Amino acid sequence: MTKKKLGILGCGYLGGIVAEAYQAGLLDGYELVGVTSRTAAPAQALAERTGCTFCADLPALLDLHPDIVVETAGGPAVRASALAILEGGADLAVISIGAFSDPAFLEQVRETAARCGRKVYLASGAVGGFDVLSTITLMARAQGQEPAVRFHTHKGPKSLQGTPVYRPEMEEQELDAFNGTATEAIALLPTRVNVAVAASLASAGPEHTSMRITSVPGFVGDDHCITIEGAGAKAVVDIYSDKSAIAGWSLVALLRNLASPIELH
Template sequence: METKTLAIVGCGKLASIVLQALDKGLLPDYKIIGTYSRTFEKAQNFANFIQQSKNGGSCIACCSLQDLLDLKPDYIAEIASPDALKELVIPALKNGSSIVTLSIGGLADAEFYELVKKTASENRTRVHIASGAIGGFDVLRTVSLMESSTVTFDTTKGPRPLRRTPVYDDIIETETRQVFEGNAVEAITLFPHQVNVSVAAALASTGPENVKVSITSVPDYVGDKHRIAIKSQQVHAVIDIYSQTAQIAGWSIVNTLRNITAPIAF
């Protein structure tokens, strides 16, 4: 298979997992040709690592998204934020680059989602949604295609990731509290960095306006626990996932990239 060119947008801890995978030989079908981050130094550090890796090669640290697009990569791995995805996705798709993204919250807006679909279709490009910290997209998609269904998404987390959000109250440092109840659109508006996974589950099933989301804060809780439930007349499925760290999200990007080029995809 012809080697695919890949660029990385967002050079933080999760994106570094893609570099680990490259170094371990887990991405043999890709050549990483460009990096971009809000902090140029981070992009340069990534590019230096890629150039020094036994499985790497020439890689350019870009000063702007336009510089990255000018490289015309086959794929762009977006591992930054919903705002970054919104800024990147339309010009990238028009440029001939497909997107692999973790920041699915950027597609919670129905009008923007339809624009992305239309742009990808017109330019024969695609947006690949990585599973992030959850799973079960296959059963969610299948049941929602089969018949009418309802979906709920319940998250448990500690107070720390909620401290800079509108729902924070000192009481959650010492008491268990449900801090949010609403739909996935409302959730991503309040928590743009904490509940991307709920939007992903919603887009795979009944839509962001229809998926009921709840967030419970537990004192001293480490990590995140997600429970996704879908119920129809014939099927009732529950998906429970606990992750101590966010590393699974970074590795889901690696898995998605491998599936794109694999002769057998999971």
């Protein structure tokens, strides 16, 4: 079987997980051809560790003709590079899904992918259940309804420090930090609620997904609970993780699924 050429955009913690999985033989359907990052040093270190090519920028990575590029570089990098990657002949696997909370950008990416015959894959990150979310959404819309989608996240106050929603009293008592839509949440917390945007794109859309963030003193990690109801069906997806590694491993799982002769959906 011919291996797909793989590139990595973003060489921090999550990109390192993908590279380590490749080194461990967990991505045997792929050949890691190159890596690039906003700063050169981590990309050079990762390239040296994996034996692939260090690329000074995205054009250099695309010159290696990857079949798919994995993004672990953040929302601004998605906005800056998604169209170039698709037009350069590669598929794109995205972890920073918050970039797609902008409907105009999402439509631009969709049109470019269709025109270029490429695919954009949204990794599940720290959540899951996209299959049942999209299924219930389809059932509801077939009956002329919109599903009710609620996303409730529990976080420790330390993870909210430095954001507009943080208040010192969160250190002492459980408080709601945010109530609104997924679109409003990503505007306030662009690096903290990618998971909500991911779930909303699998269902009712960011504008129609209610988002609640509760700060809990001493809480470690994140707990995400998604509830969807419509057309006589209801599903609850609740996932806890103590660190962000689950997001990197969701990309590994996605890549393995894409390379498998039997795909799970």
